[in-house]
Amino acid sequence: MSIEVQLVSRVITQERIAAYADASGDHNPIHVDQEFARATPFGGTIAHGMLVLALLGEMMRGAYGETWSTSGKLKVRFKAPTRPGDTVTASAVLSKESAESVEYAVQCASQSGEVLIDGRASVRMSG
């Protein structure tokens, strides 16, 4: 049985990006080196895709608890970069439901409505 999935919204600051680099070990300069990043086609630092994706994980974990961790599945594409200062909102719309599983169309979007990540999240229902 499907559960209403609550939105998760968060400002992605450069400080958060730096903290994520430390926590994940991913110190790619495109994320943490302003001077380096200014010289790239992005024109500045961008957030790790996995940092932004974490909002979808948080959203689904919040709805399904440990069931998400034992039978959840995410499949997404990273569509656009997230820049420091962006407010990212993760959302889900129920797309399929059966006795065995539920599936949502999920996305992360910026404050301007630009889709940063989109894809599907599903949960297998046991028993």
Add this chain to the structure above:
Amino acid sequence: MTSPPRTSISAFPRGHEFSSATFQLDRHAVRAYLAAVGDANDYGDEVPPLAAVALGLNALQQQIALPEGSLHTGQEVEHSAVVRAGEALTLTGRIAQRSERQGFVISVIEFEVANAGGIAIRARTTIMAPGVAA
């Protein structure tokens, strides 16, 4: 301890198997991850699946060089068991797909994170990277 030399992801052929790696996330590492991403869910001693994937990717990157201009374009994650803080985790991975388009190599890295109970997480990471010069 010396690290093996890293090879550009664009140079790995389809089917290449990476050396297995071991890692773990203790409670401190999990707290640091949750604080960084801002996740306020109560995980107890559970490791958030995406934390295990992120650290797994980092372990793989000890063997993979990502050339400037590389982009993480897709991610799939499937969880089948809870990973607990402090558990010894083993990561195995390979290049599952490789294609070339307009000077870029698109590689799909498929990997599994296993604990003592078996495979807990399966993931597929798509990376688009500048091609290797001929």
